Amino acid sequence: MRRITHTLLGAAVAMPTAVSHDPIIAAACLWWGMAGGGLPDWFDLRSDLRGPLRLQHRGISHSIVFLIVVTGLVLGLFTLLRASGFALAGVHLIPPENAVVPWLVALALGIASHLASDACTHGGIRPLLPFSRARVWLLPGFLRSRFDGYLDTVFRLAAIAFIGVGSIAYVGERLS
Numbered sequence: 001m002r003r004i005t006h007t008l009l010g011a012a013v014a015m016p017t018a019v020s021h022d023p024i025i026a027a028a029c030l031w032w033g034m035a036g037g038g039l040p041d042w043f044d045l046r047s048d049l050r051g052p053l054r055l056q057h058r059g060i061s062h063s064i065v066f067l068i069v070v071t072g073l074v075l076g077l078f079t080l081l082r083a084s085g086f087a088l089a090g091v092h093l094i095p096p097e098n099a100v101v102p103w104l105v106a107l108a109l110g111i112a113s114h115l116a117s118d119a120c121t122h123g124g125i126r127p128l129l130p131f132s133r134a135r136v137w138l139l140p141g142f143l144r145s146r147f148d149g150y151l152d153t154v155f156r157l158a159a160i161a162f163i164g165v166g167s168i169a170y171v172g173e174r175l176s
Contacts, residue, residue, distance in 0.1 A: 001117045001152050003038060008159035009117055010037020010110030015166035017105050019173065025099045026170065029106040036110020040066065040118075062118060063129040067111045071104055078103075117155055121147050 001009070014033025018026035043061040060066055078095050080086075086093050095103065119125045122144045124137040137144060145151035 001147055001155060003041065005152050005156045006037040006114050006117065007034045008156055009113040010034045012159040012162040013109040013113045014106035015163060017102050019166055019170045021102055025102060028099065029102050032103045032106040033110040036107040037114050039111055040114045058118060058123060058125055060129045062115055062125045064127050067108060070111065071108045074107055075104055120151055121145055
């Protein structure tokens, strides 16, 4: 899938987590979902670590291990920020206690949406790296697509529709 599609899918899968929270936490849920949606490709295609760590596209950054490690690292960061009372230029950067779990869920769902959508392409993914090199696909061969094929358009439109419906539901819930 293309980068914009992964980002939109990340926001779409974070939407159910976002709708039950106040606007600031909800907006951040969407941001964390979008960040998670793009993170696997950023990590192995855009990172300066690509050379030294011998990262390859759809390598370990497209695995369940990556999802667990990144989510754990962000939880550690949130815990550290909450414990230290960290401030930058007089602004306290402490995540609210009621935001930590929704933001972590949104991040994990965003990464999972990336893995799932890439598992619908011809290349598939190897979700159990580094323990197994077995490839996984979520669709039968005749339905798989190139990263820029018809599924990219289908997933992008579905994500936009889901975000739109979720936004309408969110506003409706807030007005009632």
